[in-house]
Amino acid sequence: MTDTLLEVCGLEISYGGIRAVKGIDLHIASGELVALIGSNGAGKTTTLKALAGLLHPARGKIQYANRSLINVVAHQRAAMGIALVPEGRGVFARMTVLENLLMGAYIRDDKSGIAIDLARMYELFPRLAERKDQLAGTLSGGEQQMVAMARALMGRPRLLMLDEPSMGLAPLMVQKIFEVIRDIAALGMSILLVEQNAKLALQVAQRGYVMESGEITLSGAATELLGSAAVQRAYLGA
Amino acid sequence: MKFNSKSKALVAALVVALLLLPFITDALFGRGWVRIVDFAMLYIMLALGLNIVVGYAGLLDLGYIAFFAVGAYCYALAGSPHLALAFPMMFPDGVHLSFLIVLPLAALLAGGFGVLLGAPTLRLRGDYLAIVTLGFGEIIRIFLNNLNSPVNLTNGPQGISRIDPVSVANVRLSATQNVLGIEFPSVHLYFYLFLAFTALVIFASRRLERSRIGRAWMAIREDEIAASAMGINTRNLKLLAFAMGAMFGGASGALFAGFQGFVSPESFSLMESIMVLCMVVLGGMGNISGVILGGVLLAILPEVLRHIVVPLQQSLFGKTLIDPESLRMLLFGTALIVMMLYRPAGLLPSRVRRRELDSDEVPESIGRNQA
Amino acid sequence: MEIFLQQIINGLVQGSVYALVALGYTMVYGILGLINFAHGEVVMIGAMLALSSLTVLLGLSVPPLLALLFSIILAMAGCMALGYTIERIAYRPLRHAPRLAPLITAIGVSIVLQNLAMMIWGREYHSFPQLIVNATHSLGGAVINDIQIIIFILALLIMAGLMAVVHRTRLGRAMRAVAENQHAAQLMGVDINRVISLTFMLGSALAAIAGLMVSANYGLAHYYMGFVLGLKAFTAAVLGGIGNLRGAMLGGLLLGLIESLGAGYIGDITGGFFGSNYQDVFAFLVLIVVLVFRPSGLLGERLAERA
C-alpha cells in the first residue's frame, strides 16, 4: 500500500463573492496518476492554482507529505516539490528554451544534477534539443507545451500537476504528450492531470475525479469512470 | 436621462446648492476661496477633457496642458492690445474679439492641435505614447516661450497681460454687478460662467460615453486589435478622442485667460499636465463623478493644507517647528500616496474598474495578467 | 572642427549621466512595467547624502579619497534603503491595481522626497567639494577632464555589469522571469517580492552613483536637481527602448549628443531663425521621429503582437 502524498479536505475558494470551489476532498498517493475532469468553469483550474499556492483558499486543509500547506506561499511550495504546468503553458516567451529549462531548476543548486536532468529532458523531447537556443515565444503551440512540461520536470517535483496539456494541440502532438505523461508516471512521480479530453485522461490515469460547478460529484478507478453512463453522457459526448 | 421624483428633488437641491456656493464660500472662508473654487472648476473641465483621452480611449497623455495653453493664448491674442506690437498696421489697438466668437475659435484651434499631436502617435502604445505627448506639451510651451522674435507673437516668457475680461451681453465679469439688489462680485460671476461650462462639458461627456463612439473608444482601450477586427477605424477614433479632449482643454484655456487677465508659458508646465492626470486617475478614471471629485480635491487640497499646517503645528508643538511651506507639499504628496493605496481604482471608480478590482482583491499572489 | 569635437565630448559626458540614470529607470520598468517617476529624486538624495557625509568627514579632516569612498558607500546604502522602502510602501500594494495607480503614487513619492530634502538640506544650492585634482586634458583642441572621463567609463562599466547580471546570473534569470510572467516565475520557486526588492535596490544604488557623479562634475547639489534629470533620463530610456539596458545606454548617449549638437548648431542650420532656445524641441522631434519609425524605441524588442 502506497502512502498518501497530497490530501485535500473541504477546500473552498472564492473570487470576490463568488464561490468557484465549494468544499472538495481529494487525495493522491505517491506515484499515482489521478485525472480530474469536468466541464468548463467547473473549478478545475481554480483547484490546481490553489494547490500550487497561487490562490488563497477561503477554507479547507491541504496536507502535503504530512505537512500543512496553509501559510506556505507559492515559491516555497515549488521548493517542496509541487509543480504546476499552467493552463496556457506560461513559458517565458523572451527567454530561450534552455533558459526556460534552467528556470525550472531555479530551486536547485546541484550543478551536476541539473546537467544530468537537462540531458534527460533533451532525450525525452528531442525537439527541444534542436531548438534550445530559440526564444520560447516563437515556438509553435505543441513545442511550447513540451517546454512547459520539461521545465516543470527540471525541478524534480514529487507532485506534478498538469492543466489541460492537450489544449490547442494537433492530434499527433496530443498522442506524443500523453506518451510522455505515461512515461514520467512510470518513473514514479505523482501526477494530477486536468483534461478536457476525458477519454484520453481516464485511459492513462489510475483514478479519477469528476468535478461539476465547484463540487466533486464522482470519483473512483479510472476504468470505472470510463464505463459510467453519467460520465459518458456529460464528457464523452456519447 | 429620466428622473424619478426623488432624484428630481435631489438634483434640484444640488442645483440650488451650487448656485449658492460662491456666496456661502465667501461668507464662510472669504473671497480668496471663491477664486480657488473658480480655479477648481477650470480644473474639472480640464480633467473631464483629459478623461476622454485617458479614461475612455485609454491613451496616456502627459502633455494635455498644451491644449489648455493653445486655448489660453488664442483668447489672449484675440482679446488684448498685444498684437498691436507685432502688426501695428493691421491692428493698431490689438484685437478685441467678442468672447462668444473667441471661445469656439479657441476650442477648434485646440482641437486641430489635438489631431496634429494624434497623427504621429497612432502606432504608439502606453508609455511610449506618454513620453511623446509629454514632448509635444513641452514643444508647445517652448514655442510660446520663444515666439517673441522675429515677430512678437506671444511676448515670450514675459507673457501677455491686459487681456480683456470676459464680457457676455455687455456684462463685464471683471466688475461687481448688481442684479436685483444682490451684489455679484467678479469672482462670483466667473463662478457662474464656469459652472455653466462645466455643466456643458459634463453633459457632453455623459452623452459621448454612452454612445456608439464611446463604446468604440472603450473597445480600443480594452484591445485595439480586437476592436479593429470588429470594424472600428481605430485611427479615426483615436484622433477623434484627441480632438474632443483637446477642444475641452482649449475652451477651458480661453476661460482661464479671460479670468486671469494674464497668460505666460509658466502656467503650462509639465507639472500642470501631471496634476490634471492625477485628478483623473485619483478621482476614478472613466467615471465622470470620480473625475470631478478628483479635480475638486487636488485643486483645493493644497490650499486647505496652506491653512491648516501652521495652526496644526502650533496646537501640536506650541510653535511652528517645521517650515510650513515644505510641510504643506509634503502632506500633499503623502495624500496622493495614501489615497491611491486606499483606493487603487480611484476614489469613485467607474463601474468597470470597480468590478475589475473586486476580482483582483482575493488572489494576492497572482501575477500580472497580461493579455 | 575643434568646436565640433568639443560638442561631441560635451554630448557624450552629458549623455553618460543620462545613461546612468536611465539604466535605473529601465531596470525597474523592465521588471514591473512601471515608470518610476521617483527615480530622479533618488538620484538627488544620493547626491545630498554624499554631500553631507563629505562635509562631515572633511570637517573631521579625513583624507579626501577615504572620505569619498566612504561617502559613495553611504550614499549607495542610503539609496538602497530608500529604494526598498519606496517599493514596499508605494508600489507593492498596487501590484494588481489598474496600471496608472502606481504612476500616481510615484508622483506622490517624488513630491514627498523633494520636500523632505528641502527640509533636511535647505532651499539653497550647495556647492559640492572638489576632492580629486580634476586635471584637464586636451584632445585635438577640445578639452575633457578626469571626472568626465570617469563618468563615461563608469557608465559603460555599469551597463556591462548589469548586462552580465541580467543575462548570466541566476538572479538575472529570475528578474527576467518575473518581468515576463510573475505567475509562472512563482511556480518555478522564485520569491518575486525578493527579486523585485533587489531590483529596486540595485537601481537605487545606481542612482546614488549617478547623483554623486552629477554633483562632482557640476560642483553643485540641490533638492530640485532630480526632477529634470529624471525626466531626461526617462526620455533617453524610451528613445533607446524602455526595458532594454543597452537601449538605456544608447538612448542616454544619443540624447546627450542630440542636445549638445542641437544647442550648438540649430542656429547655424536654420540661419539663425531658431537658436539654442529650441534645443529641447529639436530633441523631442528626434524622439518623435524615431518612435514613428520604431514604435518601441531603437533597441526595444518589436514583438509584433500575435493575434
Added chain:
Amino acid sequence: MMVETTLLKLSSVGKQFGGLSALSDVSLHIRRGEIYGLIGPNGAGKTTLFNVITGLYQPSVGEFQFNGQGYQACKPHVLARAGIARTFQNIRLFANLTALENVMIGRHVRTRAGVLGALLRNRATRNEERAVVERARELLRYVGIEKPAQTLAKHLSYGEQRRLEIARALATDPLLLALDEPAAGMNATETASLKSLLQTIRDSGITVLLIEHDVKLIMGLCDRVAVLDYGKKIAEGIPEEVRKNPDVIAAYLGASHD
C-alpha cells in the same frame, strides 16, 4: 459562374516573418454557404492565414478576392465592413466590458451615429441605439448566453467566452465567419452543442471558415477541408478524401486516429 459561388479566393498568398515562411503560395477558394475546414499541425500557418484575410497581417506576396473584390494591404476595419468577421485563438474579448457591451461593439460597423448624434441624441440615434441593444440581446440568446449579459467578459467561463466571441463576430453581419479553434478547451459534450450552433449559423446563410484540432468535429461538420503543413497547402477536398490522404496522416492525424 465562379464569381457568384465563390466568396473568398486566395491566389498564391505568402507571408514571411523575418526568415520564416509562415505561408507560402497558398491558393484556395471558399464557396458561399459552406463550412470550410482548415487543419494542420501546430505552427502550420493556420492562424497566420486568418490574420492575412482579416487584415491584421499584410501578405508578403499575393492577394485575395472577397465577395468579388480584390484586397491587398487592407486595414482590418475595412475587411470587417466588407463582411469578414473572426474569433481569436487566444480569446480577445473586451475583458472589462459586459457581455452585452461586447456584442454591441460588434454592431459598430453596421451603425452610423457620430459625435453629433451622440451629443444631440436625436430620434435617429435613439432608434439606432435601441436596435443595437435588441440585436445584441438576440445574438446572446442565439449563442446561448443570454443569462450573463451583464457579466464582465473576463468573468465568464471559458466556453461562455468562446460563445461570446462568436456572438460578437456575428453582430457585424458577416458574410464569412472565421473561427479559430472554437472548441479548444471544450469537452466532447460541449463540442457537440457548438457543432449544432455552427450548423444553425451556416443554415442562416453565413459562410463559415473553421480552424480546429478536433478532428471529429471537422470531419463531421465541414463541407470541404484544406490541410496546411509548414505554410503550404498539402491537401484539400471533402473530409473523407482528406482523412485518407497519406500525407495528411503522416503530418497531422497520426496512424491510429479513429
Added chain:
Amino acid sequence: GKSATTEKSTSGELVVRIGASAPLTGPQAHIGKDNESGTRMAIEDANAKGILIGGRKVRFELISEDDQADPKTATIVAQKLVDNKVSGVIGHLNSGTTIPASRIYNDNGIVQISPSATAVSYTAQGFKTAFRVMANDAQQGRVLGEYAAKNLGAKKIAVIDDQTGYGQGLADEFIKSAKANGAQIVAHEFTTDKAYDFTAVLTAVKGKQPDLLFYAGMDPQAGPMAKQLRALGLKLRFMMGDGGYTPQFIKLAGEEAAEGSYASLPGVPLDKMPGGKQFEARFVAKYQPIQLYAPYCYDAVNVMIAAMQKADSVEPAKYQPVLAGISHDGVTAKIQFDEKGDLKGGAITLYQVQQGKWHPLETLGAAIPAAH
C-alpha cells in the same frame, strides 16, 4: 469690497497687516525666503520703533504667502491677502507672478511694491497701485550694455539668457544698448532656469570668439556657467545682471572661476549708504547671508510705512498719493517714484569679484532719466 481696514487689539494698538508673497517652495525658494526675511526684519524694526499713526501706536503684522512662482497661485494668494485686509503688499518676486497679482491688488485698491520684479510691463499697465523699488529691465540693461561696450571696451559680445521673463527682458535691453554703443553681438544663446550643464552653449559661444559674455539669469545657473566657462578654456570677461550678484555665485563657481566676473545691482552699495552696513550686519546675524533682494524688501516696507506716517493713515487710498510723491532714504538708494511707479533715476552699481568677494566698482546711471 472695502480694501484695507484696521483692527483694535486688546492693548489699544492699531494692528496693520502687511502682505508679502514670494516663492517659498520650488527651485527659487532660497531667494523667496530671503525676500521674506528682509520684509520681516523691516516690520520688526518698525514695531520696535513704536510708530504712531493717527495718534495711535501701530503694530505691523506680516502675512507671508507662498506663490510658488506660479502665476495662477499668485492670483489666489493675492485674493487671499485682499481677504485678509492687508494695507499693502510687498511682492511678488518674479514678474510672472507680480503682473497677474497686480490686477487684483489694483481692483481692490491695495498698494503693491515689488522688491524685485523687473519686467517693464508691470508698471506699464496703468495701475496706480503698482510700485517697485528695483530698476526695471530697461534701466538695468541699458546701463549694463553701455558699461560692457564703453567702460570695458568689449567689441564682440555673446549673450546667454535663461528664457525666463527676467532673463529675456534683461538680455534684450542689454543687446540694444550694447549695439547702440558700438559693440557687436556675435552670439545669442539660451539655457533654462533649471539647467546646470552649459557646455554645449558655451562651446557654441567659444566658436564665435567673443571678448565678453553676458548672462541674463540667476546665480544657480551663473555659478556653474562660470565654472564650465573656465574649464572649456574660454578666455573672456563674464558679466551678469543682479541675478548673479550673490555670495552663492562665488560659491558655486568656485573662487578661481568667479574671479573677475562682473554683476550689477540697482541702487548704491550697502556700505556706501547710511545705515547700509549696519543693516547687512544685523540681517546676517539674524538670518543668513543676504541672497539678493532682502535689502529691497526692507526698503519697500520702510517706504510704505513712511508714506503711511506721512499721510497719517494706513488706508491705501490715503497713503498711495503720498507714496507716489515720496522721497525716502533707503538702504539701497534714495527712493523716488516716477509717474508709472518705477524707481526714479535709479542708480545702478557695478561689482566685480575680487579675491573671492564682490567689490563695488562704480555706481552709474544716477543721471539716467526715468524709462520711457
